[in-house]
Amino acid sequence: MTEKERTLTYRQAINEGLRLAMREDPTVILIGEDQAGGAGCDPGLRDAWGGPFGVTKGLIGEFGPERVIDTPISEMAFIGAAVGAAMTGLRPVTDLMYISFVGVCLEQILNQAAKARYMSGGRVSVPVTIRTTTGAGMGVGAQHSDSIYSLFVHIPGLKVVAPTTPYDAKGLLLAAVRDDDPVIFVENKMLYNTRGPVPEGDYSIPLGKADVRRQGVDVTMVAISRMVLVALEAASALEKEGCSAEVIDARSLSPLDTETILASVKKTGRLIVVDEDYPQCGMASEIAAEVSSRAFRYLKQPVQRITPPHAHVPFSPVLEQCYLPDARRIVECAQGLMTKTAT
Amino acid sequence: MTSMQAQRRPDKEKLRWMYSQMVLIRTFEERVQQDYMSGKLVGAIHVYVGEEAVAVGVCGQLRKDDYVTSTHRGHGHCIAKGLDLRRMMAELYGKVDGQCRGKGGSMHLCDLERGMLGANGIVSAGLPLACGAALSANLRHTDQVAVAFLGDGASNAGAFHESLNLAAVLKLPVVFVLENNGYADATHIRYAARVTNLADRAAGYGIPGVTVDGMDVLAVHEAAGEAVARARSMRTPTLLECKTYRYYGHYVGDAGQYRSKEEVEAYRQKDCISQLEQRLLQEGILSEGTRREYREQATEAVEDAVRFAQNSPIPGPEVGLEDVYVRY
CATH class of the missing domain: 3.40.50.970 (Thiamin diphosphate (ThDP)-binding fold, Pyr/PP domains)
Known part of the structure; x- marks a missing residue:
């Protein structure tokens, strides 16, 4: 612009x-x-x-x-x-x-x-x-x-x-x-x-608003912080296979922009939440619960959470990389959602 | 120095104010205790009976715009800092006209307009807040000071040590007023610390530490005057330990089996109000007539507060969901 x-x-x-x-x-x-x-x-x-x-x-x-x-x-x-x-x-x-x-x-x-x-x-x-x-x-x-x-x-x-x-x-x-x-x-x-x-000068982004970073129709990915970059990488890979992923950057976790997430899921019928936090009682669970209770009839597949395991971050760089969610995991998850029949 | 000397010798008006305030706190607390035991009040309430000289002696050196952070035993600090009795009592009753609309209760009374940043349910949590209020005064270039009241128990908590050091390092105008009543809940300070005077801990942070008889309001007032002056003019924090005693248990309803009747009686013999009363009667600053007048005024003010509280409506259910955020 x-x-x-x-x-x-x-x-x-x-x-x-x-x-x-x-x-x-x-x-x-x-x-x-x-x-x-x-x-x-x-x-x-x-x-x-x-x-x-x-x-x-x-x-x-x-x-x-x-x-x-x-x-x-x-x-x-x-x-x-x-x-x-x-x-x-x-x-x-x-x-x-x-x-x-x-x-x-x-x-x-x-x-x-x-x-x-x-x-x-x-x-x-x-x-x-x-x-x-x-x-x-x-x-x-x-x-x-x-x-x-x-x-x-x-x-x-x-x-x-x-x-x-x-x-x-x-x-x-x-x-x-x-x-x-x-x-x-x-x-x-x-x-x-x-x-x-980054524009010079003053601007602010209202708290409580998510950002749709990539438009898509087949699957919604809601990601947080650095996991947004990983989700975008996965979305690019999926595009080559003909799968169109919508990537939402949650940006604001509290308040959470549930409306933007719900609108996307109602369109795609599939949701993957990608989060680097621990899985238990985390944002991924929270988003999954909101969508399951408020958009259940739009869901073609169960909501998927991609997070690290319920374990601490290891020191050894190889283990650390295994620990973190990567694009491959997201791609495989999306592929599964596209091919499996609805449960 | 003239202003400091004036602070050391309170005039007749100030002496009468101290007397009336101590009587008012005592009357308020005895009534709270009574209303709790008869089932009119609920929750966790910690009364200040016996310790009145500390709140009054210290707050007698403060301006309306000076800051105070209080403790779970905070009614005395609130009254001495000038909070409205009616709205305090309504808060204890959980009513909508309460200081906090019935959502804080005894342990969370606050009134920013009078510099009262809040009683606090977490032991030692008020100290960092007072540091922040003092920092704010420094940055705004006002000469306000902040007083953090704390108990002997709090002096063993990490926030105490971090706050004293931070105040010393950042030159914050704070007075840490340590109300050493001998007991942290049911545990004696002899068991919980290896120093006789807790004010000695100030040396570890390079700030003045002073111990005074907390049952003697004039001693507290004088020491507080010096500490407040140091804070106001030199940005030097002080740890002021006031040795005092609570006549009742830790909370209303605590039978206090951990201490003897003789011990309680010995402190009652040194009662802060009686001490000042006798002195003022001897000096002719108080007469038998004015003495009675102050006590009647206190009783009437507390009665009035109770009537106000009892007549105030219970908050509607919507109030419980308000004030979580300014907007969300």
Whole structure:
């Protein structure tokens, strides 16, 4: 559409979203471990890291240490402080370095951030954004590779988004920061270097809207985060066999855009949900249950879930690759749905 | 220094305010206890009887726009911070006119307009929130301070240690007021910690730690004045330990078999309200007449709150589904 589309990496897109949010609103702050990095060291190293994955790089230069706050390794305290600051007039963006670390600070998310509005009868708002990373594939073992966003989807009072593209990452980040409820912003580590078109300037993507990334008529694939890329790869392979797959990027997990999913399933009659989270009580189960109860008569085949096994992420790179859903599994699943007779 | 000295010597008006507030808290709590035991109130309620000097001594040094995070034993903090008695009682009764529309209850009373960020059902959870409120004050360049009330039990929880360190590192204007009433639920602090004065723990974080007699409202008031001044003018947090006692069990209905009648009686002999009352009578700041007047006023205010609560409607079923999100 534009004469020459600008492209950014996923990492750069989030950085730009943060920069715009902070320029627009002086109450937006960043607080977490190594958001600048190098605090307390040689002053020249003040932006040594720019976030554990370099996402916040350069922001301290523009906004200073008052708004880009490095903390000790104290998730309980600094995520709780972000919640307290949100209750009292700021819009903090805090950083849970890996979603697997939630064990040390779930209290502040489950019992404080999520419940404050409700328990106060609507008199307290907690406009905090909690950025966190997910995803296997880096060879960092089970304690740094979880994708357990379903844990947050389970909790009333929280909103959860998991952008796949750089475009969505920037737009959803801006929407998350401006939202008056706590939002968990899920970044898959394997996406940081992926590149895509990102317009300059301000735009936001409403929370709760899925994106149909590819139109199709034979089978619907609903995928989350990096699994969208895997589903798209599978859809391309299937196209060569004459199977037309529709790929939906869920983007927003809570609220979930059930209407877009249902509309697609009513068209195709077949559904595969692809998710990197554990299978039990996860998003795949949730989507399968919604579709089964609300579009049962449109289904030509049982709903299929493609997820890792109910097991932890292994370290050994070969095992790790076996663990993750891949395009081949999705293709075989779709082929099965197309050839089998309805049950 | 003049302002700090003034804070150390409360004037007659402030002394009368302290007296009336302590009496009001005591009266409110005795009534809550009574209404719970007669079945009018339900749930988990933790009364503040015996500890009034801490809330009043500390809040006597705060402005309306200063922040407070409270605990499961929070009624005293709420009253001393100026929350509306009627709406507090209506909340305990689960009524729609309650502070939280009947959805919070005793352990979740809050009122942002008075800086009360909330009682809290999770031991130690208020400390990080207070750090955040203080951070917010710093960033907005106000001179507000935040007070986190906590119990001796909370001082053994991770959030306590992380918060003290964070407040020290980020120069947050917080006063951590540790109400050491000797018991975490049914476990004595002698068993649960190896330091006699819990304020000694402040040294581990490079911040001032002060221990005072929490049954003496003037001592609390003076120490709180210094701590609040340090926070307001120097952004230095303080751990202020107030040694106090709860006359009743952990929750209303707890028989308190873990402590002797003699122990309870010994503390009642040092009652914070009696102490101040005798002093004010001796100094002529209170007369027998005004003493009676304050007590009658407290009784009438609590009666009025109970009538209001009892007459307030029960929330409709739709209220239970509201306020989960601002929009979803």
